[in-house]
Amino acid sequence: MGNFSTGKTHLAAAVGNYRQAMGESPIFVVVPDLLDHLRATFSPNSPVPYDRRFNEVRYAPLLILDDLGTQSATPWAREKLYQLFNYRYNAKLPTVITTASPLSEIDPRIRSRMLDSSLCTIYAITVPPYRSVPVEKPRRRKSDMQS
Numbered sequence: 001m002g003n004f005s006t007g008k009t010h011l012a013a014a015v016g017n018y019r020q021a022m023g024e025s026p027i028f029v030v031v032p033d034l035l036d037h038l039r040a041t042f043s044p045n046s047p048v049p050y051d052r053r054f055n056e057v058r059y060a061p062l063l064i065l066d067d068l069g070t071q072s073a074t075p076w077a078r079e080k081l082y083q084l085f086n087y088r089y090n091a092k093l094p095t096v097i098t099t100a101s102p103l104s105e106i107d108p109r110i111r112s113r114m115l116d117s118s119l120c121t122i123y124a125i126t127v128p129p130y131r132s133v134p135v136e137k138p139r140r141r142k143s144d145m146q147s
Contacts (some may be wrong), residue, residue, distance in 0.1 A: 001099050002125030008098035011125075012064045015096055019062050026062035031081070032071045038080060054080075058087050062094050068110075069101030082109050089113040 002008055016026040029037075034057065041050040057063060063084075071077050086109070088095050103111055103122075114120055 003129055004100050005129035006125045006127050009066050012096050012098050016064050024061045027060040028064040030066045031068050035071055035077050064096040066098045068097050068099040078107055085110045085113050
């Protein structure tokens with residue numbers, strides 16, 4: 001967890017890439033995109049039924065959920081996320097979560113699973129945002145300016 005642009009997504013992707021290099025099949029998904037993919041299965045034209053899509057995520061050997069807290073807080077979204085977190089928590093399946101939201105703003109049912117220190121570790125990234133670090137421009141020589 002940490003502010004925007006501090007490298008949370010980069011670190012989470014590195015974990016996924018490492019596990020993939022070990023022969024696993026992690027799923028990396030931005031939380032609002034996950035909910036969109038689940039909703040899309042309700043379309044009559046969807047080639048994938050809802051249960052299959054949800055179970056792919058539910059049973060993934062490693063699930064990486066990026067940007068928890070940026071999704072719309074509809075009752076349906078809260079329910080689906082709770083079902084996903086609760087299943088993975090009870091099955092002790094590895095899940096990496098990134099968030100810029102304070103823990104107090106996370107759904108209490110999900111937060112209770114995230115705060116179980118026997119299964120979870122929370123890392124707070126407290127560095128300044130990467131994009132706000134000033135980049136020093138190369139100095140032009142006086143001879144370059146006269147050309």
